[in-house]
Amino acid sequence: MALLEVKNLGISxxxxxxxxxxxxxxxxxxxxGLIGPNGAGKTTVFNMLTGVYLPTDGSIILDGNNVVGKNPAQICQSGIARTFQNIRLFGKMSVLDNVKVALHNEYSYSLGSGILHLNKYKKTETAMNERALEILKVFDMNEQAHILSSNLPYGKQRKLEIARALATNPKLLLLDEPAAGMNPNxxxxxxxxxxxxRDKFDITILLIEHDMKLVSGICEQLTVLNFGMVLTTGTPEAVLNDPEVVTAYLGE
Structure with missing residues (x-):
């Protein structure tokens, strides 16, 4: 059974x-990969998958459960996390704290414990710090854990967004143009x-991207969206050589 099964999804x-x-x-x-020209409806699909928009019709089945009608927090708890086309970090918080914010799906303590710094608070904070640093190490950012996220270079801010999304322990990770604004290196x-x-965290990844070198280099399957409708689905080689896809991108 597929992890994600979307059927007849639409919004007006x-x-x-x-x-x-x-x-x-x-x-x-x-x-x-989900690709298509600007304005094709890709981010709208992401917004429906994450509960930002309520679909007009259709179903979104995640791991056997229909998540349509759940709010973004509930969908996150169900196992879908995302990044955004425009970076949305907490600029006045440290790199470490940006990741720890997302760990509250798994770690918690009472308000009283936090105010009084009781043992539950101390143990939970220690566990969260360790887990956040473990995630940051995957991105080679553990040495920058205590600097403000706003002071990171642009490329590392992008990576921090992915790290924060991973901290929610998702089954499905949605990446909205993760390479936007990055240089070739x-x-x-x-x-x-x-x-x-994908391999280390054993998760499924769906990404929107305009960099075709990245798409063809890592994606195993592609769906092309054009004017809000699926144009074609298949392997990157087949899709990127499809005359209809070429026409859609070139506007011919």
Whole structure:
């Protein structure tokens, strides 16, 4: 059974049909790409998958459970985490604390314990610090744990967003244009990092990306969206050589 099964998903804003009859099936452990021209509806799909938008119709089955109608926090707890096209870090918090914020799905203590610094608080904080540093080490950022996230270079801010999403312990990780704004060297390093975290954390990854070198280099399956509808699905080689896909991107 697929980890994610999306059937006949659609959403309308007033008289505009933004996404129509969207279907996708992603097996556990797959590294899957969702591509298409600007304005094709890709981020709208992500917003429906994460509960930001309520679909007008269709179903989103995650690991056998329909998550349509759940709010973003509930969907995160169900096992879907995401990053954003525009970086959304807590700039005045440390790198470590940005990751620890996302660990509260797994670690908790009472308000009283936190105020009085009781043993439960101390043990939980120690465990959270260790777990956050473990995640940061995967991105080679553990040495920068105590600096402000706003002081990180752009490429590392992108990586920190992924690290924070991983801290929620997701089954499915959604990456919205993770290579946006990166230089070629940073993009090449990101490709290796994405493949590594898929294997190390045993998760499934669905990404939106315009960098076709990255897409063809790491994705195992692709779905192309155009004008809110699926144009084609298949292997990167087949999809990227499809005349309809080439036309959609070139606008011919």
């Amino acid at each position: 804003f007033g008289g505009l049909r933004a996404v129509d009859d969207f279907n996708i099936s992603i097996e556990k452990g797959c590294l899957y 940073e993009t090449a390093e990101l490709m290796d990092t994405i493949s590594l975290i």
